[in-house]
Amino acid sequence: MKKLIKYLLVFLVIVYSTFWLLDVLFTNIYQQGSYYKTQWLNNKENNVYDFAIHGSSRPYTCIDTEEVVENTGLKGINISLDGSTTPTHALMLEMFLNRGNKINTLYLNVDNWEADTEVIGQFSYPRFFPYYKEKAVYDHYKEFGLKWKLYRYLPFVRYAEQNTTWGLHQLANSLFDFKQPAYDAYGTKIYESTDYHGTKDLFEYNFDTTGQMKYLNKIISMCKENDIELVVFVCPFANAETDQKYFSGLNEFEHYLNKRGVEFYNFGDKYNKRFDLFVDEDHLNKYGVELFTEDVAEMITETQIKKAGQ
């Protein structure tokens, strides 16, 4: 028995050390890359932006940020992440600011169904793994349970579990940029397809304002602390059920934000049932992006004028 315990301990020490070394090596290389948007954003340091667009895949794919920059003459960036939820928006913003970047106005898209969510975005969370040992990242994830704490202390386990996202192919990609990222120089990705793949049945995109709004409030606080003006907006839907419940939810949400000094713009129903402008229920195609980008540029100009007048 003693022999077994001795060998098991030695073996565990060797395994731990090997994985620790692999962890350090992979983390350093992944942090140099730019294939995933988290990699690109986390390599941006000490920049000043007049505006930043933030949120989920909807603002990521529905706004031509370059066009907005040209129309408004302002310096802007799109820091949205596909597959992310409000908790992830808060984390991404915190990391972006921690790197010495400054934003004057943050335009945050809030998806109705997850304004109050405390669930991690399943697609986006592994993309923060190379930064897991940063305080902001670990503090964020450790609240979700034991597994998330273990990721911090068991080296390489997170990369092993998510080796389809990371793995050797992304190691090579991070070193040599074999595959170009999907986003452009402003952090936007626009769908090439113009076909509609979603359902045409109407759907209730209602706001639930009864919860704690933990992460939305965190973003509001962060903006106040960093002297950022926050504007919340909602990107268009193709199939919104615009009944009384929808409008009363909107009013309540607007009231909630206004009480906290946040301006709100709703574009959710602006192109409702215009299926020719969408690729699915909640993402615009390139024709839709052209139209909606004008709306966003107008919103930005309007808020900037208001800000200048204050």
Place this chain on the structure above:
Amino acid sequence: MLFNSIHFLIFFPVVVSLFFMLPKTVKWILLLIASYYFYMMWKWEYIGLIVLSTVVDYFVALGIESSANERRRKLLLLISLSVNLGLLFYFKYYNFFIDNINMAVAIWDKEIVLPYADVILPVGISFYTFQTLSYTIEVFMKRTHAEKNFGIFALYVSFFPQLVAGPIERPQNLLGQLRELKGFRYENIVLGLRQMLWGMFKKVVIADRLAFFVNLVYDNPDQFHGPWPIMATLFFTFQIYCDFSGYSDIAIGAARIINIDLMTNFRTPYFSKSVKEFWGRWHISLSTWFRDYVYIPLGGNRVSVFRWVLNLFITFVVSGIWHGAAWTFVIWGLIHGLAVSIESYHGVRPLFKFKFPIWVQRSYTLFLVIFAWIFFRAPGLNEAIDIIDNMLNWNANIIGEIKRIETKELYNLAIGIPLIILLLIIEMMMQWKTTISLFHKLRWVRWASYIFLLIIIALFGVFVDPSDFIYFQF
């Protein structure tokens, strides 16, 4: 509970630690509780089926042994066969049977539709049913004694390492070991852990990684032509081998840690020189089960040549049906049955006088086995035919088809081939005397191999939503 789950990673060390701490006389109680817990983690209600089989076969075997009346003995055996095969039929074949009746009746009257049973297949039912059946048959044949201790017999039926996907054990091998559970053996722990590690490598690295591309092609047979269905079928050939032999390795390794020797289930089957030899090296515990309880009772080879060949053919068709309630499995069994029958006939009355070189024999075997896997894997007969049809169609936009798939699917395709080569190299090295000798003599070679395997598992294993073992569905 899956072997490739965090749950098992905690469950197994706890069971092993308690096993070595407890006195010899109560070790079996721990294993029985652990085995029932292991099964109930899947669906607790279905433990009742195992308990029912256990109770019936326990009393039937005692009755058979104590009776001198041949008619009574046969009646008791019939009760055991009816209960066990009845449960198997109801849960596994009833809906298939009704489906075919409804299809046949619909030719005359579309109004008549017999109702289907709303059940899900209890995991491992084919395995534990065959294991408990082998017990009553062996007692009936007077080749083993009935077990007096109900708890030990219950453990024989439900022993967790091999409960859901074998190896299907015989009472002569397993019952005695369960009665005499041994204490701590360093050598067995090392051998067991080593075999578990190798099994885990085959399952999570090879089988689960190859599964991505296989599923993509077999779930969308219309979208892939030329090399892609061929490659998917080749991948499936290694996927199913690694999935099932990986499970067997983990099961045998886990049992060995607690000093239980389970039978070998695989011996590099794809190196076989004939389909007949293949069945002596693939799922050996099932092949020998069918040999002992179907083929030999049918008369085996002690009959006319025609009858002998027919017996082989019937045995393989039954084996096909054992695998699943679908016509695809029947055809899979037919292909193997036909090949083994012809090979056996050729053995006594040669169809040609010359002997093929070994590489031709191996290529023929591999080709036939791979071809039969198409029917095994395809969701239905139409899809199997589509796959074969598309394999022959090289005029489609082959490059365009692969460009359409996602990056991660391309990655899975690209690393599939090196992983298969790595598997073949390691399996070949495991046969070489020099490697075996180096492995046994030099500790650093052993340890380097373990670390290498662990790194490969970490880099290429599939851990998100770990998949079931393919043979769980049988």
